[in-house]
Amino acid sequence: MTNTESKILDGKTLAKKIQARLKEQIAVLEPKIGRPPGLAVLMVGDNPASAVYVRNKEKSCARVGIASFGRHFPENTTQEILEQEILKLNQDDRVDGILVQLPLPKHLDSVGLLLKIDPDKDADGLHPTNLGRLVRSETGLRSCTPAGVMRLLEEYNIAIAGKKAVVVGRSILVGKPLALMLLEQNATVTIAHSRTQDLGAVCREADILVAAVGKPEFITAEMVKPNAVVIDVGINRIEAEGKSRLVGDVDFESVSQVASYITPVPGGIGPMTVAMLLHNTVLSYS
Ligand SMILES: NC(=O)c1ccc[n+]([C@@H]2O[C@H](COP(=O)([O-])OP(=O)(O)OC[C@H]3O[C@@H](n4cnc5c(N)ncnc54)[C@H](OP(=O)(O)O)[C@@H]3O)[C@@H](O)[C@H]2O)c1
Secondary structure (H helix, E strand, O other), rough: OOOOEEEEOOOOHHHHHHHHHHHHHHHHHHHHHOOOOOOEEEOOOOOHHOOOOOOOHHHHHHHHHEEOOOEEEOOOOHHHHHHHHHHHHOOOOOEEEEEOOOOOOOOOHHHHHHHOOOHHOOOOOOHHHHHHHOOOOOOOOOHHHHHHHHHHHHHHEEEEEEEEEEOOOOEEEHHHHHHHHHHHHHOOEEOOOOOOOOHHHHOOOEEEEEEEOOOOOEEOHHHHHHOEEEEEEOOEEEEEEEEEEEEEEEOHHHOOOOOOOEOOOOOOOOHHHHHHHHHHHHHHOO
């Protein structure tokens, strides 16, 4: 271990900068196109965390000049009604981006809904067509959280080519697409998961270590190579001393003593994800 304090990869500030640039871009494009860009966020049921996320997305849209066409459906809404709504939004010329806020109530099939979204309006970049484009290194809408990680690394001029990157987590939402994006930038990539043996040793190989696990403070200093770049994708709400707070998948206190760069939670990848959602919407609009 070294005693140097890590530098913070400040996603909050970069997200604000990206949003300011998108606002300028929209101001130029809107008179030519004759309407603002539009994003439709579909939410089903009353999951309180989802409600906060949807509100944040709509507020960010308003800040940059994106019109919101979101709809909030009751918990017992059928798959068919949601599919009809998506097909309507696909045809709606005012709407450039569509996303379904997850998680959905248990009776609904999220993949079935995702498949109904026009791939060119797939603001979350999770449609198989867009994931296929990523596999083939073709241009297309990229999933927001991994794209946010890559944009943050770029902002801080972190070298990726030839480096060893370890991504802990293999979800379709974060781990897998992020591993492909790192590979596209010529990193040597390892994907670790719950069946990985000696995870500590695997992580200690990493020049760039990404945690997307969903377990509070799971990555500790002993698992981190000195001067590695550590990206914490995790967002976990924990209760401590009668208070609730957000922590990542990385034990920030200990790891920040070892890493060269680290993302905070909150203020790291969370705001970058929203910024990339707005970016995707403007990309589909322009
Ligand atoms: N910042 C943002 O905007 C943002 C966006 C999305 C998600 N998140 C957060 O990121 C975290 C991950 O999200 P997700 O959707 O990718 O979660 P997920 O679908 O639950 O995937 C978690 C992954 O972690 C792996 N894992 C679980 N326990 C492990 C262990 N003991 N050792 C090694 N790997 C283990 C799982 O392995 P298996 O595949 O083997 O089960 C799985 O691949 C969550 O905290 C989530 O809230 C944040």
